[in-house]
Amino acid sequence: MRIRDLERLGVRLLTGDAEREFSAVYVTDLPDPGRYLSGGELVLSGLMWWHGEEDSAAFVAALVRSRVAALGAGQAWLGRIPEDLVRACEAAGLPLIEIPAEVSFREIVDVTVGRLAGDVREALGRHRRIVAAVAEGADLPELFALTAAELGVTGAVVSATGELIVGTAEDPVRLARAYLTAPRLPYLVEGRTVFGVGRMPRAAGWALVVDGDLTERADVGYELAACVALERRRLDEGRRVERRLLAELLAARTDLGPRLQTCGIGPGDPYAVVSAGTEPEILEQLVGRTAVAAPFAGAAVCLVAHPGDLSVRLRRGVEVLGDPALALGLSGTLTGADALRGGLEEAGHARHLAESRSGGVVTSAEIYTHALLIATAPADVRASFTRRLLGPLLDYDRRHQSELLRTLEVFLDCAGSWHLCGERMHVHVNTVRYRIRRVEELTGRDLSAMADRVDFYLALRAR
Structure with missing residues (x-):
């Protein structure tokens, strides 16, 4: 519920933003009610604690520490709102509502509880519609569009390496860098609010970028991020089988042709091997969402069909992640199952050479020198x-x-x-x-x- 929703009762906003939301109401005349507050409340007070200017500063400081949404001050006891209380709230950025003597706190509480109950019903209805969409098999773009429309926001989801996952964004790489370097989330950058999706490390995660400043309405961003995280978990569950098949292929010595086809690479399809000294989830971010990675020989390994300019993509991704020590090796373009073992060795040797250089991307074209002999020796x-x-x-x-x-x-x-x-x-x-x-x-x-x-x-x- 927002502060402006109370204006019809005859209250008046003295300082702060009328769009500020609150999630509960707490009535108190304690000089420091902090222990009873959890954040986000509208605090109603009759000001019986007030005896002078220093009391206003201490009371407002206690509310700010408790992260309350606003203060409603009644006139019934003093007959006025002290100017020092107005100044203290204004300095602290805490909205202050003047409540005339003829407006009872009970009336505010009744209206608020009824409205909040309506908000809860609305949230439950929205939740049911989203869950129904998931149950009906809606993909990530459909789910994102539905949830964003339900919440009344627009934005995009980008990977940590700057890949646009869903939505629209002019410069996803810049947004990814903001997500990786933000001191905490949510984070406001260039008129957009950045949220994390899920609880995984940022280098392996996704960022939700919502248009506009949602720092005062973070619950909206959290709800949308939770829906995206739900869909990502579903996608990851589906990819778990693919990761297992890749791990079996990398460990196998026979039947490589059929196993390669189960990983989506046909007999005549070109492919390349990437070996990285990092977690498989981070390598998948670097290569792209269509590929899967699995642990092999002390590294994360990925097979990429139709690699094209893969080395350019890998270097750009490492640059965006901002980890110069990250070492990756890329084999040459391969065809057929018989080339797999050689490709694995090429990529591994290239990774060793990258590690000897303290990180970076090394391709097979760079390893056929004396540097390969040095890098591959124990x-x-x-x-x-x-x-x-x-x-x-x-x-x-x-x-x-x-x-x-x-x-x-x-x-x-x-x-x-x-x-x-x-x-x-x-x-x-x-x-x-x-x-x-x-x-x-x-x-x-x-x-x-x-x-x-x-x-x-x-x-x-x-x-």
Whole structure:
């Protein structure tokens, strides 16, 4: 019920918004009734607690802490509404209603209870219509349109990666970023109110964006968000079978062709494998609602039919999520069941390379270099290899404050040119020769031999 609905009783709004809603009425003359309030009430008071200006400030502060909707002040006791009470309410943003002496609190309570009961009946009727639509199999666009119309609002639902799920929005990516970065929800941004859908982590969730400022009518947004969450749960229940089938396919060694077809990929359909170091639900957000992901080999894996510009989509999604440490690997385009195992290895190697770069998206085109060898070697093997080969140089540099390791790195980058290395390091060529000989003595390697140069190059890159 709104404050303006009481105006026909002869009350007058002194401060605040007449459109402010309240959900209950509480009558009190306690100087601090906070312990008896739960938020959203219209508090009616005869002002018997008032003795001076400081009393008004304390009483209003107690109401604000309890998040009440408004204060109704009666004139019967004092014959007036103190100016300091008006100022305190105005400063706190608390609507203040003047109740003349001839208007009894009982009359307000009776009208309010009757109207609120009507609101409850209306809400129940709306709930029955929505439940009936769900029972009849209404899809998400139909359910969203019905619920939004019942509640008298417009808006859209977007994923955390900026995909428009339902409704209309000019820039869903900007709305997704607002949802991900909001200090709390609901959140007002550019004349729209953003609500969370469900209780899942934001990176895996959806955002409900309602046109207009609903911060004072949050219950409307919560009701619409609850309906969207209900439909998403139903969709997720239906996808649970698809996730199980994908998990079985990834673990299988035989009958890959029929299993691939049960996952929606025919014998001649192109597809790609995505491997991500994150939860399957977040990978599904990145790839799109039509794909499903399942855990495999310590990562989340998804098969995407007709991948197209999937790498562009993945990079854009990672950027929107704002998680630079998120690592994803993308295989090349594959066809047929026989290519699946190779695609899984490609995507996994690409993800390892992305992890070695501290995150990002790596495609199969980037892994067929020495970086693949380094990224796919176990961490303990890489550490042992670099320690055995470079350890003597690190120890020598630490003891003598020298630059053997740096000289070795520049020397290899200069393809073994003494003069070019000296120029880059701003030292004499004889200094370079001396340092390289010292490297060979400490490590027992010969830098004129290609095999030893390759070993040093890989050890430096694997650090």
